[in-house]
Amino acid sequence: MTELLEQFPVTLKHAILDVLSKFLPEWLLPIASAILSITPILIVFPTIFALTTVVERKVLGRIQNRPGPNRVGIPLTNIRLAGFGQFIADGIKALIKEDIVPRNADKVVHFLAPIAVVIPALLAYSVLPIGKNMTALDLDAGVLFFFAVGSATELSVFMAGWSSRNKYALLGAMRAIAQMVSYELPLVLSTVGVIMMTGTLSTTQIVEAQAGGFWHWHAATPWGFAAFFLFLVAATAEANRTPFDLPEAESEIIAGYFTEYSGFKFALFFLGEYLGLFAMSGLGITLFLGGWHAPLPALEVVPSWIWFFLKLGVFIMFFIWLRGTLPRLRMDQLMNLAWKFMVPLTLITIVAAGVWRFMDPGFTRCLTVTAMIVVPYLLLSNALFTARGVGKRTYRYAD
Amino acid sequence: MSASFAILAALVVVSAIAAMTLRNLVHCALCLAVTFIGLAGTYLQLGAQFVGLAQVLVYVGAVAILIVFAILLTRSGEPGPGRQFSATALMGVGIALAVFAVLGKVITSSAVAKRPAPPMFDGSKATVAKFGERLMTDYILPLEVLALLLTAAMIGAVIIALREKETK
Numbered sequence: 001m002t003e004l005l006e007q008f009p010v011t012l013k014h015a016i017l018d019v020l021s022k023f024l025p026e027w028l029l030p031i032a033s034a035i036l037s038i039t040p041i042l043i044v045f046p047t048i049f050a051l052t053t054v055v056e057r058k059v060l061g062r063i064q065n066r067p068g069p070n071r072v073g074i075p076l077t078n079i080r081l082a083g084f085g086q087f088i089a090d091g092i093k094a095l096i097k098e099d100i101v102p103r104n105a106d107k108v109v110h111f112l113a114p115i116a117v118v119i120p121a122l123l124a125y126s127v128l129p130i131g132k133n134m135t136a137l138d139l140d141a142g143v144l145f146f147f148a149v150g151s152a153t154e155l156s157v158f159m160a161g162w163s164s165r166n167k168y169a170l171l172g173a174m175r176a177i178a179q180m181v182s183y184e185l186p187l188v189l190s191t192v193g194v195i196m197m198t199g200t201l202s203t204t205q206i207v208e209a210q211a212g213g214f215w216h217w218h219a220a221t222p223w224g225f226a227a228f229f230l231f232l233v234a235a236t237a238e239a240n241r242t243p244f245d246l247p248e249a250e251s252e253i254i255a256g257y258f259t260e261y262s263g264f265k266f267a268l269f270f271l272g273e274y275l276g277l278f279a280m281s282g283l284g285i286t287l288f289l290g291g292w293h294a295p296l297p298a299l300e301v302v303p304s305w306i307w308f309f310l311k312l313g314v315f316i317m318f319f320i321w322l323r324g325t326l327p328r329l330r331m332d333q334l335m336n337l338a339w340k341f342m343v344p345l346t347l348i349t350i351v352a353a354g355v356w357r358f359m360d361p362g363f364t365r366c367l368t369v370t371a372m373i374v375v376p377y378l379l380l381s382n383a384l385f386t387a388r389g390v391g392k393r394t395y396r397y398a399d
Numbered sequence: 400m401s402a403s404f405a406i407l408a409a410l411v412v413v414s415a416i417a418a419m420t421l422r423n424l425v426h427c428a429l430c431l432a433v434t435f436i437g438l439a440g441t442y443l444q445l446g447a448q449f450v451g452l453a454q455v456l457v458y459v460g461a462v463a464i465l466i467v468f469a470i471l472l473t474r475s476g477e478p479g480p481g482r483q484f485s486a487t488a489l490m491g492v493g494i495a496l497a498v499f500a501v502l503g504k505v506i507t508s509s510a511v512a513k514r515p516a517p518p519m520f521d522g523s524k525a526t527v528a529k530f531g532e533r534l535m536t537d538y539i540l541p542l543e544v545l546a547l548l549l550t551a552a553m554i555g556a557v558i559i560a561l562r563e564k565e566t567k
Contacts, residue, residue, distance in 0.1 A: 109429065141448045141527045148439075148452040151460025155432055158467055162425060177464060184460070201527050 006303045009040060010133050037136040041125045048312070049274045050087040056320050058083065063324035090267075097263035102165055105260065109163035114258075114265045116156030117272035123149045124279040129207050131292045131305030142203035143195060146283055147188055150238070153276065154180045157247070157257050160269070164260035172256025175331065176247030179237055182335060183244075186342035187234035190227045193353030194218050194287045203283075207291030214295040219288040222370040223352040226377075228288040230346050235284060237338070239277040241319055243326040246334060281315035282308075341384050348376050403444055411437035424470045432463040449527045 004011075013036045020032050054069060061068025072089050073080035101110055127142035129135040139145050154177050161173020195201060197218065198209040210217050218224035237244040248256035258269040285291060289311055292304035299307075329337070352372045359365040414433035421427050435458035442451035485491075506512060534542055 106423075106426075109426070139448065141452055144449065144452040144456070144527070148455035148460070151456050152436075154464055155429070155459060155467075158464070159429065162467075162471070177468075181461075181464065199528075 006132065008303070009131070009305065013037070038126075041122065041136060045122075045125060045275060045278055046271065048278060048309075048316075049271055050091070051084070052274060052316055053090065053270075054084055054086045055316070056323070057086070059317070059320045060324050063321075094264050094267035099263040099265060100260075102260050104165040106163035106165070109159050110260075113156055113160035113163060114261065114268035114272070116159060117153065118268050118275065120149045120152040120156070121272045121275035121279060124276070125282070127203050128279065128282040129204050129286060129291050130282075130308050131303065134292075134305060135204050138204050139202065141201045143191060143201045143206070143283075143287075146203075146279075147184075150276070150279075151184065153272075160261070161257035164257075166260050168253040168255075169257050169259045172247045172253050172259065175253075176240065176257055179240070179244065179247060179334060179338075182338040183234045183237035183342070186230055186338060186346045187238055189343070189346035189350065190231040190234060191283075191287055192346075192350050193223055193227045196350070196353055197357060203286050203291075207286055207293065210290040211293055213297050214290065217288065217290040217293075221356060222366060222373060223349050223356050224288060226352070226373045227346070227349045228284070230342060230349065231284055231288065234342060235277075235280040236319065236322065237334075239280055239319075240273060241277065242323040243329050244334065245328060246331060249328060277319060278312060278316070281312055281319075284315065285311045336384060341380050344380060345373075345377060349373060401444075404441070407437050407440045407444065411441070425467060428463060428466045428470060431466065432459050435459050435463065449530045 013033075016036060017029070017033055021029060024032060058068035058070075068083065069086045070083035071080060072083055072085040074085060101107060124146050126137040127135065127139055127145050135142075137145075157176045157180070158173050161169045161171075161176070164170070194206060198206050200206060200209075214220060219228040240247050246252075248258070253259070258266060261269060285308065292308040294300045294302060294304075294307050352369045355372060356365060356369050359368065411434055414430045414437060418427045418430035418434060421430060435454060439451045439454035439458070442454055
């Protein structure tokens with residue numbers, strides 16, 4: 001039973017391929033196999049996005065002491081589903097809304113930008129190991145692929161902001177690119193320790209290296225724990241989530257780079273942003289939290305892909321919680337945090353990972369590596385807070 | 400020539416021509432990014448995963464962004480007045496073709512062209528692990544020199560930026 005459930009998606013795919021091989025010519029089979037691998041990604045993650053929009057609004061509502069959406073259920077009945085019909089209503093609304101393009105907008109680039117946002121976000125999923133034997137594209141350089149695809153998002157954000165011919169949109173795009181370029185560095189550097197330790201860039205092999213309970217996960221070592229938290233902060237910034245949502249700060253620049261988008265194009269930006277967040281969470285799970293492995297060997301009766309999605313759910317709830325709790329940073333604080341705190345600390349975690357690799361296991365190793373990270377952390381955070389730019393704001397004209 | 404190569408080649412050539420001929424500078428930069436993606440696709444098709452992905456990471460993620468920023472910060476992307484092609488454009492094409500023909504003739508008749516071609520390298524064997532191993536053993540000196548050069552360039556850029564602030 002367990003075995004059946006465990007490999008259920010893979011066996012289903014092979015069964016369909018077997019049937020197809022009787023009808024299709026030989027050269028079409030690899031393409032059919034690729035399509036069968038892609039389809040679940042295209043169905044599952046947008047569905048999670050749809051559910052997340054409702055869950056996020058409900059949880060934010062609870063945090064702000066109000067019910068959140070709780071009306072929409074099944075039409076023509078009295079069944080409310082606790083408001084979980086909301087995303088269908090929202091989807092229909094986005095589809096039938098008028099698509100407004102500014103008169104001066106660069107029509108072609110304006111049209112292409114939402115597509116260019118969604119495609120890299122979806123491509124990133126192809127290297128994520130969702131379960132045992134469930135990596136759509138098992139690349140030798142999977143982690144590199146993930147970051148390469150992610151870096152293409154910056155250009156699409158620029159396309160959206162520039163083509164709208166709107167000062168808020170352009171400001172938002174500039175902020176977004178500055179933020180993404182700054183935080184990409186700590187994001188990539190925080191993963192270097194894991195890659196050094198496992199000696200591979202393949203996501204599948206990184207997950208395999210963490211088998212056998214949560215104490216084998218990379219986040220369970222001092223350097224891994226620090227790198228995981230740095231990764232988490234950088235990932236929040238890359239996904240433009242609060243407290244790093246300056247590119248679309250609605251109280252300052254309306255909606256940032258997608259101010260001039262309406263209807264389904266707006267929904268595509270929304271989708272692209274959340275898909276990026278889920279992909280980033282998936283990479284965090286893969287690199288630091290054991291991927292699809294169960295936290296305890298005894299719990300491996302539960303299929304591997306369920307563990308992946310459970311961990312993803314925890315990540316999503318964490319990001320919603322952050323959004324409901326933290327205020328937004330200021331631009332200079334954002335840059336200071338990236339360059340004066342995150343980058344040096346990620347470099348130190350890389351060195352710490354190297355020390356961890358070459359010292360004998362034991363209490364001394366644990367203490368040395370922890371000290372190697374905690375002392376610079378205290379010094380850097382102290383320097384950051386006493387430095388000019390963080391602290392009480394001084395005004396040039398408003399006093 | 401496989402179908403995927405034909406598609407990639409068409410993408411690269413068309414976007415490169417567009418990058419040269421379009422009037423709006425930002426459009427040109429975006430087309431150039433498409434060219435970079437097409438080239439990365441060609442590398443991936445040859446089995447050079449690291450080179451292909453590094454191409455996307457560096458050229459699309461950094462160089463294209465840098466070009467776009469440079470355009471925005473220096474002047475607007477709007478096309479200026481004046482004709483796209485100068486009066487002597489045809490002559491230029493003729494000269495370029497002539498130079499190409501001469502160079503091609505010289506290269507094909509040289510001793511290098513007559514040397515037997517080295518055996519075709521199987522790209523799928525160029526794994527990232529091997530790539531890293533060679534970089535860390537055989538090519539460690541060029542790597543270090545490059546790193547030093549880049550660090551010097553970065554420090555230079557920071558110093559130039561700093562001085563501007565002091566004089567304010």
